[in-house]
Amino acid sequence: MSVEEETFRELKDVFGDRILDFKIQKMRVYVKVPSDTYREVIRYLVLLKGIYHLETITGTEVKDGIEIMAHLGTGMPISIRTTVSSEDPRIASICDLIPGAEFYEREIHDLLGVVFEGNPNLKRFILSGDWPEDVHPLKKSFESKHNLPLREGFD
Amino acid sequence: MSTFDIPIGPMHPALPEPLLLKLEVEGETVVGVDFDVSYMHRGIEKLLEAKTYFQGLPLVERICGICNAAHGLCYTLNVEKLYDKEIPARAQYLRLVVEELSRIHSHLLWLGVAAFEIGFNTMFMYTWRDREAVMDMLESITGNRITTEYSQIGGVRRDMPSNLVDRLLKTMDVVEERTKYYTKVALTERTIAKRTQGVGYLSPEEAKATCAVGPVLRASGVKNDIRADDPYAAHADVPFNVITYDSCDVFARIIVRAQELLECVSMIRTALRHLPEGPFRVKLPMKPNAGEALTRVEAPRGELFHYTLSDGGMKPYRYKVRTPTLANLGALRAMLTSKGRYVVNIGDVPISYGSIDPCICCTARVYFVDSRKGRSWVWTLDEIRERSRRGELLP
């Protein structure tokens, strides 16, 4: 029973069937949970297991919506992933548990349009000032070739 | 009171790593900070999705010009996880050598720029002169001074002949002797100590809460180094000790980075002594098998994170890169907000900002919001630095 199976076994006992599926690689554990228990799992890991370090939050547009994945832990990162519908992408924010999560959530909000409820200031973080509000570059629908008309020089 | 706005662009004689900080101010002390990093956004992740894995390496190396060996290494390790093929040991050792060399050049560069920042030009000239020896070695090993692209998917680009190994060992002696001199200068030089002790304080709890990484975390006494916790490349068999310092301020960060230089030198020496024989590269097919991979590397500025999701095609479905300085932004905010006894004067902003050795974007302006009086004004970083000297900070 390597370290990975052990940690996954603990998660399985606590959350039982709410863990939809999992994947174990060398020194890595991926756990898929429905979007409402995403915050609960992270609270469990942070408060009870004392994991303090959040690597980052990755946002990817998959077939059935937008997949949010939080990677926690220093020695052996545990990745908790959940999918959110792309029409109305809402998810609970984890800023109060881990203050460092604020920038990652704001970046995903900019690039993919996911709204994190509870994030203290969900303002624009990475896109330039005059970028239109509703265009999210990391979406597959956004073609980077015909991008927004860049203002021509020497005006 | 008219607002006090300086529309000055990101021009700066020293190497500015500009960042728009929005400081919330109560009178003299800073209570809140917000950041705007939009000036540097080049849309790299979108570009990576349009390139195949092999084409992506040059782009990934150019995310950050100073610590690009770390980016290249993290990218290749990440993609190799998709192939799950055995990478020759010699390649892992050579990767470690070039990664540590680029850490030496990055830390020496930071020591010089920090001295340049406080007007100590002679130290800037000396540190950068000695850094040239390291750059020559990087150039003769990898072919280019900075964007080396030494680690390829499947191994390394070139082998290291024995005469290069001897030259590298000789350079290491020079670097070691010079670093000891600079550590002595940093410790004994009164002006440096006077300007950095007690400034930019980051308690260990705050460092953990804001997910700080790298020297900033280790300078607050937290023992956390990816090379030790989750060893990659050849770090498992090359012993080194993690440097920590417990005074949690800008001075500690100088000491941590200086002593890390000595660790790099000893690591390179042990790696070169036990350099295994055998091939230095393995041919890998263009299409990796589907799956996802997550890799972390200890870049000079902190823990670098790469994640990729591949659907079996030549191009990545999604490639995520998180640079260490983005993680340290939270720590910078904790440093700059005053709590109870520890009061942050607006004057400490530039020095602590420089101490996380930022490397992201382009505008050094600070946007003040005086919550009590409801006034707001914008000052550039240099403005604050200067006003802090003069002690008079409110318009």
Add this chain to the structure above:
Amino acid sequence: MSFEQYVVETLEAIVFPGFIFIFFLALFYEWFDRKLYARLQNRVGPYYTGFHGLLQPLADFIKLLSKEDIVPDGVDQLLFTMTPLFTLALSVFAAFLLPISSTQGLVSFDGDAIVSVIILTFLCITVFYAGISTYNRYAIIGAERSFLQLIGYEIPLMLSVVGVVLGAGSLSLSGIVASQAGWWHIASPQILGFIVFVFAAQAELERIPFDLPEAEQEIIAGWNIDYTGRRLAMFRLARNIELVFLCGLAATLFLGGPLGPTVEGYTQIFYVVYFVVKSLFVLAILTVVRALFARLRIDQVVGFSWRYLLPLAIFQFIVVRLML
């Protein structure tokens, strides 16, 4: 005055120890300073203009003259145009006080030692007006800084000069030079005054340990941020002539000015040679100080002057008083 004496006097004022000579001496001093500073930093310094870069300051000067002259709007026109002229005129007048080719300067009267120090204060005031007139945020800060710094080093500078005047027993530079015929002031306890003078000169010239009014990393170019073309050329020339003046003044007060063993027929030439060599020695000290230190904060500058320079100057003043 007879006609040819009148011609000789104007020629002297314009050519020999006058403006032309001072102009080229100032350029030479800037070259010497840049070259030594580069050497201390293990660099080569200006090399390709003229022999070993000798004509580099001249090239900078001519290039600046030929640049476009921008007068940003919203600038106080009068001050913006007049301050470069004032600064240049003041520093040239100050240079005339120095005894270069004879034991007394071109303009020599009783009490010109005190006048020379007053001119230094005027130069600082013109720097202040130069900064204020451009209404540029950084220039205003630079100007305020130059005044704050003035408060710091002004009194010690005065005291060190007064110490020398007391020691020599005469208020005029020629008198001071005469009193040093046998024994240079530097050999006596006046050396404390020399140290104070060197640091005060470094602060007056706004060089590294005290270069806050023009701190490149902090306020980009300080008070001369908005000056271009001819104005900037005049400011730089004035700064160089001030460098000549301060080094010359230090040489005159403490190192016996143009005095030294001379061959009978060529006293004037030897005077000039001794003057230049001694002031280059002082310039070398200033450059070494510039290369060794980091920039101090403004509160540290004022603190340093009041905590170290002033007591040293007072102590030297008392010692000289007791020795009389």
Add this chain to the structure above:
Amino acid sequence: MGIVGWARSKSPWIAHFCTGSCNACDIEILACLTPRYDIERFGAVLKGSIRHADVLLVTGPVTRQVRDRLLRVYEQMPEPKYVVAVGTCATSGGVYRGAYNVYPGVDSVIPVTAYISGCPVKPENIINGLSFLLKKIGESK
């Protein structure tokens, strides 16, 4: 050539402006000041204020947000001014060409006199490019 042409070609004061570059070219420009390359031999001095500079070294592809500042800086420079695009990114957008947030190179925003390519550009290249520029400045008067 003339005395003014000689003076201009012998004392090119440099200002450096980073428009979104990955900092490799910026540190190579700074490396030119250090003892091994030392462009002060040619009389080149890194000036802080843009008003004092003749040659503007621009590194990096112009990102969307930084474009206005580049234009403003260019307009503030006194004549005769020369813009040098340092590095492949400044010449043609380099590796980031085609990104949704990046202009393809500096010449899409301001007129450029000299291009120094290389990624990152080596200090020797910068000095080589500079010497060509100085020859051009000298003859142009």
